Amino acid sequence: MSNKNIGIKDVARAAGVSVTTVSHVLNDVSYARVSPETKEKVRAVAEELGYGPNRLAQALRTQRTGMLGLLSEDIATTPHAGRIILGADEAAKRRGYNLMILNTSASASLESRTADVEALLERRVDGVLYATMYHRNVELPANLDSVPSVLVDSVSTSGNVCAVIPDEEGGARTAVAALLDAGHSRIGFLNNTDDVPATRLRLQGFRKTLDEAGLDGGSAPVESAPSEVHGGYEAALRMLGRSDRPTALFCYNDRMAMGAYRAAAELGLAIPKELSIVGFDDQQLIAANLHPGLTTVALPHYEMGAWATEQLIDAIEGKNELSRLALSPTILDCPLVVRDSIAAPGA
């Protein structure tokens, strides 16, 4: 139980040694030569007095705060940000670092985001993580380059900043392959209308996977709508109204899949017997609670947060060079989460 009022010199006095000795034993410095008895004594006294180091003073002296800044967009809006934070927090804690989290908005001006970075710099964080709430390209505050930093779930528009993003195309391939494996050949894609990397990459994964299976990906049915429950519902209605109705749907995300569930219900199509569905995101609240449970592809938010933190700390400690990793973004796997929304066609 650290007592604010007890300092290293109180311990020194009580133990009858100098502050150097106390500092040495409490920090376990390798080069220090202190007798075992003295060590013991110092530790005991420190414990007894309830001594706790003043990290501010340590930091001022060593030029290391052991703090990482995390600039995160819209912590509140999405559970995804939470997973990134958790991954980062646990990785940081493991290595003896702590996180200073600043919330910003996806729509915040470059100026206000620059001010946020400035706040982090004034606190002398050892490095910063910049996280966005969905995979996209960001214009980074210029002052970010004065400290080691890594991007999570986004890529810098001005390039050459270490970044980690999900394997959107691979995830789409995994999803479509699951449908193919179940025996489907008429597969539709409910895509997003936003101009974000995932829109293009998931479509590409969808097409290529069909092509490679000998199906014509280029002519496979695609309906686009805003990536919300409502959009999914409408796109699904259009898709399922086609003359050669698909037997399976790959949905851009779980929210759209939720809309597709409703469309299927209205059309009297049973899932998965008459219609198989696979989503993307593994948004717990939806995927696990829909009925039947939605088979989907998980975004590696936790892993991205953890990976970014590890790299950042390695860089801070001189164990690697961020610039080497900055040449192209690191891409993390999107694994399939199997539930109950896929079955053989006409099963």
Add this chain to the structure above:
Amino acid sequence: MSNKNIGIKDVARAAGVSVTTVSHVLNDVSYARVSPETKEKVRAVAEELGYGPNRLAQALRTQRTGMLGLLSEDIATTPHAGRIILGADEAAKRRGYNLMILNTSASASLESRTADVEALLERRVDGVLYATMYHRNVELPANLDSVPSVLVDSVSTSGNVCAVIPDEEGGARTAVAALLDAGHSRIGFLNNTDDVPATRLRLQGFRKTLDEAGLDGGSAPVESAPSEVHGGYEAALRMLGRSDRPTALFCYNDRMAMGAYRAAAELGLAIPKELSIVGFDDQQLIAANLHPGLTTVALPHYEMGAWATEQLIDAIEGKNELSRLALSPTILDCPLVVRDSIAAPGA
């Protein structure tokens, strides 16, 4: 754009004045007597050099870090924690403070939570916020009392710590009143089975409101189940299977309401025409996306985070006494969020 290598003394030298003067003008100290020209000069030079204060050094000297520790349970699991963080972050930023967030688990041992507090203390945070992810009683780490602190969404088992919680009973009253106002008189309650304050208080609000409306709250139908989609489904099935089927359901939370929607669908009961439903929590993903949109009661997470932060900072700055607020928890309103799941009975 703060430059790490520029200190107050560089500014002093470049401006041809002493560090004292620089400090005085940059901090706008009231008692300092500096000529307007000097002031101007100093500011210009600081700007030009890209000077940014070293908050560590300031903190070491002033014994104030301007940092608040936030110990939050399960940041990842629930969007609720996100709202608390957002409320706290914005309030803190407004007053010139920053947040150091530490994630802990609801199931973490007292020991590990004590260590988390210790980490915050070593960083010399000016105060700490302790947030739980749902309203409950917590056993606090003992070292928490060595710094101003306030609880968010929970009450200390050992009492007498400033705390802010939602008005569970009032929220339930609001929900039931909405049903009563629509003309319902046979109202059922789908309650949670967990032994948490909300279970008891929402039930109490439900009963009392019916009593006050001249209906017999004590004999009103209640079905309990785990507070998940699945539990809601099952409880609703039992409830709607009763001979005197209620025309309206008050659900413990939105997840249970989601289960109730499914039960209603299976029973061929149209919402809200044949069955009105009101939830609790205002969990966006569910409430706004269910069809029809779920009318529900919102938990004041953002407000609790903001309120707690304001009080904490006031206490730190000597503007109030936390102990005065600690006598009993502060209770915040749970407002109704109207969507489309309530209609007149048999409408």
Add this chain to the structure above:
DNA sequence: ATGAAAGCGCTAACAT
């Protein structure tokens, strides 16, 4: 109206 200097709690080079 401005400056010198002490000191916040600590680390680490340098003595001894």
Add this chain to the structure above:
DNA sequence: ATGTTAGCGCTTTCAT
């Protein structure tokens, strides 16, 4: 094997 001491960058008292 242990101690002395000079800062880290800043604020603030006390001089001038």
